[in-house]
Amino acid sequence: MFITFEGIDGSGKSTQARLLADHLRATGREVVLTREPGGSPGAEEIRALVLQGDPDRWSAETEILLFTAARRDHLERTIAPALAAGKIVICDRFADSTRMYQGLSRGDLRPVVDQLHDLMIGRDPDLTILIDMDPATGLSRALSRQTKDERFEAFGEDLQVQMRQGFLALAAEFPARFRVIDGGRDVAAVAADVAATVDDALQKAPA
Incomplete structure (x- = not known):
């Protein structure tokens, strides 16, 4: 099964992806925990290009090409x-993030x-967990991390709301694969x- 986590910056999806991997491994399942952009040597190099630097470093069209590559x-x-x-593959972000951050927020490019x-990709996840979070809280959490990958956080709360x-x-568009979970609670409650x-x-998955 291919499982992805989505949500605004600071929603806690990375933590929840890791906790889910731990849970599944404890039941004896083989799990690969990965992330986007990144997850392979070449993709990690592209990650440094798109997540660091000035907010206006790339156009939305260029970003779409970089993320797709x-x-x-x-x-x-x-x-x-x-x-x-x-x-089981658990991925922190996938194509839905590109649909949002480049396809919606930076022009009508969906x-x-x-x-x-x-x-170029040809598949979507089997299951997508959307960790829903108040935008102001998410942004505050994201900025407190003080990592180098802060280019999109620099767009501010308006982007988070959008x-x-x-x-x-x-x-709502893809109800068969999306599950929305309230991320504004205790980490353990969300993980459960x-x-x-x-x-x-x-x-329920076919054998």
């Missing part, structure tokens, strides 16, 4: 081989994102809901 390498080198080996995705609305709209959701999906 990183995703293709990630798919070829990490995701597809792990799935073929029967492992059709471009989808066309490139269909042409992204939250966009992610919820995506969940995530684990229950995934356990249920795995039980």
Whole structure:
């Protein structure tokens, strides 16, 4: 099964992805925990290009091309081989983030994102966990991390508000694979809901 986590910056999705991996490994399952952009050597190099530097460093169109190139390498080198080996892949962000951050927030480019995705990636996750979070709280958390990868946080709270609305709209657009979980609670409570959701999906998945 291919599981992705989505949400605004600071929503706690990275923590929840790690906790889910720990939970599944404790049940004896083989798990690959990865992230985007990144997850393979070539994609990690592209990550440094797109997440660091001035907010206006790249146009939205250039970002879409860079993220798609990183995703293709990630798919070829990490995701597809792990799935073929029967492992569960958990990925912190995937194409839905590009649909939002480049396709929605920086111009009406969603059709471009989808066309490139269909042409070069060709698959969506089996299950997407959307960690929903108040935009102001998420931004405060994101800025407190003090990492180098702060280029999108620099766009401010307006972007966070727009992204939250966009992610919820995506969940409504793809209800078969999205599950929305309230991220504004204690980490353990969120993790318990995530684990229950995934356990249920795995039980229903075809053998």
